[in-house]
Amino acid sequence: MAAFGFFRLGRLLLAVAATPLAGPVLAKAPELPQTAPVPQLNQQVTPPPPTEIPVPEPRPEDAPAAEPPQATQPQNGQPRTEQPEPPPIAPQPPEKPARAEPPASPPGAPPNPAEADKKAEQKILPDPRSAAIAGKEMPGEELACRRRLKSMGVDFEERKPEHDTAVGCSIPYPIVLKTLGKSIAVGPEPELNCQMAEAAARFAASVIQPAAKAEFGTDIKSIGQASAFVCRPRHAGGKLSEHAFGNALDIASFTLSDGKEIDVGPAPPQKDAKFLDTVRKAACGPFKTVLGPGSDADHSLHLHFDLEPRRNGGTFCK
Numbered sequence: 001m002a003a004f005g006f007f008r009l010g011r012l013l014l015a016v017a018a019t020p021l022a023g024p025v026l027a028k029a030p031e032l033p034q035t036a037p038v039p040q041l042n043q044q045v046t047p048p049p050p051t052e053i054p055v056p057e058p059r060p061e062d063a064p065a066a067e068p069p070q071a072t073q074p075q076n077g078q079p080r081t082e083q084p085e086p087p088p089i090a091p092q093p094p095e096k097p098a099r100a101e102p103p104a105s106p107p108g109a110p111p112n113p114a115e116a117d118k119k120a121e122q123k124i125l126p127d128p129r130s131a132a133i134a135g136k137e138m139p140g141e142e143l144a145c146r147r148r149l150k151s152m153g154v155d156f157e158e159r160k161p162e163h164d165t166a167v168g169c170s171i172p173y174p175i176v177l178k179t180l181g182k183s184i185a186v187g188p189e190p191e192l193n194c195q196m197a198e199a200a201a202r203f204a205a206s207v208i209q210p211a212a213k214a215e216f217g218t219d220i221k222s223i224g225q226a227s228a229f230v231c232r233p234r235h236a237g238g239k240l241s242e243h244a245f246g247n248a249l250d251i252a253s254f255t256l257s258d259g260k261e262i263d264v265g266p267a268p269p270q271k272d273a274k275f276l277d278t279v280r281k282a283a284c285g286p287f288k289t290v291l292g293p294g295s296d297a298d299h300s301l302h303l304h305f306d307l308e309p310r311r312n313g314g315t316f317c318k
Contacts, residue, residue, distance in 0.1 A: 124233050127240050130168035134161040142173045145194035149175075153182035154201045159191055162229065162246070169231035169244040180204040184220055190228030193246040196307055199286055200249050203305075207282045208254070215275040216256055224253035226302040235298050242289070248306035264302050266293040279303070284317035291318055 149156060155178040162171040176189050180201045192200070204223065212220045227250040230243040242248035254262040254275075262272045276292075280303060283290045287305040294300075295318040310316070 124168065124237075125239050127168060127245075129245050130165075130170050130240070132170050132172050133163055134172040138173060142194055145198055146175070149194070149198055149201060152201055152205065153179070154197070155179040156197065162191075162231070164231050167231050167233070167244065168240055171229060171246040174229065174246050177201075180223060181209075184209065185222040186225055187222065188225065190225050190249060191246060192228055192249065196247050196249060199307060200305070203283065203286050207286075208279055211275055211278045211282070212254065212256060215271060215278070216258075216260065218257045218260075220254055221257045222255045223251055224255070226250040226252040242306040242308050247308065248289075248304065250302040250304050252302040264293065266300055276303075284315055288314070289316045 146156075156175045157178070159174040159176050162169060162174055164170070171191075171193050173194060174191050175194055175197055176191050177186055177197055177200070178189055180186050181204055184204050190197075204220070208223070209220050212218065227243060228248070229246040230241065232241055232244060233239065234241045252264055256262070262268070262275060264276060267273075268276060280290060280292055283303070283305055288308050288310055289304065289306045291299040291304040292302070308316075
């Protein structure tokens, strides 16, 4: 039976092959091209260049932008980003030291001369003459003094009373001298009490004029004064100056009739020095205090004459 089945199958196949449809079907099979393009693998495509955008330049004061953190090698499949280092701590300026107070003077240290003089000026010893004030009528001794000045040819003017209660200066009956006699002018015009004005006028007539005549053969024309009434204490402090009572006169120069001028100073010419020495020595007696160049720095350019009252009528001439 099996052989019969194979036999029938073979006949069936032959019958199909002999049918007229087999030829046309095989004749219309499509033709394949001889070559086909082979696609290129891993070909890199160049992207079009990006459009350039202008970036503005940073201003000078702007700081450069910080760089973005850089990625390092991946670790466990995740990229690791480096953390930026913290900025260094800016150094702090040192604290300003506290202002040191000047050390106090140790006990027993010598006093500062400037402070000592200042304290001495602040504590002026009282003087009974500071309480003198002008009365309603001029005393008899003041009137008599003025009559003597007129008899000597002294030209003067009355001045209002000087009285300073804060410092203690006082001249109850001051006068202003215009001349020291008939032929001796004085300037600037000094303000003095009458007793000091009379002493200066007598000394100019009896000593200064004859000394100039003997040394230079001519008369004194005028005398230049440096100080008369000044309301102040002494430079050394402690007491009021005689100038504070109009009781002192400082002479800085002498002018002769021929125009020659003799200045008071530490080193005058020989003839001038002889004349000045004669005047200075003769002043000790008519005046109670005489100072000049060489006595101290304050009297290096003038002769100081005053009538300071002293015990037993003594004098201080230096």
